[in-house]
Amino acid sequence: MDSGQEYRVAELAQAAEVPVRTVRYYQERGLLSPPVRRGRNAYYDDSHLERLTLIGDLLARGHSLEGIADLLASAEMGGGVSELLGFESAAAAAWSDGEIDIDLTELIDRFGDQVTPEIMTEAIALGHLRVEGDRLVYYSGRLLDTATALVAAGIPLRALLALSWELEAAFDRMAFAFVQEFRTHLVQPVLDRPSPAQLQHLSRTLAELRPVVRQVADEQLARAMDRRIRIDLPEMSQQLSHAADAVPASSPADHRRETSES
Incomplete structure (x- = not known):
């Protein structure tokens, strides 16, 4: 556990804007590391919050939980998840001038x-x-x-x-x-x-x-x-040209009348 912010499970869920059951489900699937236990209490840190944020970002980009598990496993072996997110951001940025x-x-x-x-x-x-x-x-x-x-x-x-x-x-x-x-x-x-x-x-x-x-x-x-x-x-x-030929030519008197009316 690092020296940063500590969270109980409800506090972590609130900070990540997910239900508590989602936090526990990700732990069961191995997407989120277990908390540190002190006595009967479990404590999470900022690394857990960052991981939940990353999972949420990947889900929003259309990745499945199975695909996310593979990406996270690759990241732990030196793969570039942040570089992948950078590529997806570059590829998915809107081309129009904005809504x-x-x-x-x-x-x-x-x-x-x-x-x-x-x-x-x-x-x-x-x-x-x-x-x-x-x-x-x-x-x-x-x-x-x-x-x-x-x-x-x-x-x-x-x-x-x-x-x-x-x-x-x-x-x-x-x-x-x-x-x-x-x-x-x-x-x-x-x-x-x-x-x-x-x-x-x-x-x-x-x-x-x-x-x-x-x-x-x-x-x-x-x-x-x-x-x-x-x-x-x-x-x-x-x-x-044919349409112009079909228009009757105006007389000088017509022109003078149009000029005086204007």
Whole structure:
């Protein structure tokens, strides 16, 4: 036992924000070392609290208790659990610019009567909008501003949501392709020769590649837009030209009347 804080089992459970039965269950499974006993009393220390915090962190990241047991056993033999957590943090960090809280009044200010129950349901199904109690959470402030600008320009909100389904599928394919390349060329070499140093290097590499991947996506979209516009522009120009020809030319008197009225 070190000279730090000491805990009875109920105090440890409270500090770790878990039930007492969880502490005892982890002990039974060998995930938590036994306490020091003095007489009839059992005492835990900060190392037990750190272990409970680590287990909770790993569970939150999707690890099973069996997997956690293997990781902890590896750590006791010199494996890099902290490096693994660093890799997971680098890999799982959000790519979007961050969620924002928004209320129904602001949505209506932005989109007017286009905000209907059906639109709200579809936005939630897309994952753009989330209801948490009495508040709404939009998953990207930048995307919300983009939608606002497009609707203000004249594109209906319903059409934007339909477009979003198409984009979700396209970008899911792009993300899948990138992750497969990462797994093959970056993760697999670490699996072949695992070490804490390799995990640290992988974490740094993933963090450095984030802006690169976003730039690739941006440039690929730009190239696709250039190609699409070259295909569609002649037809659009011809249609606009015909529409302009169909507009009656205004007379000088009409022009003077419009000028005086303005």
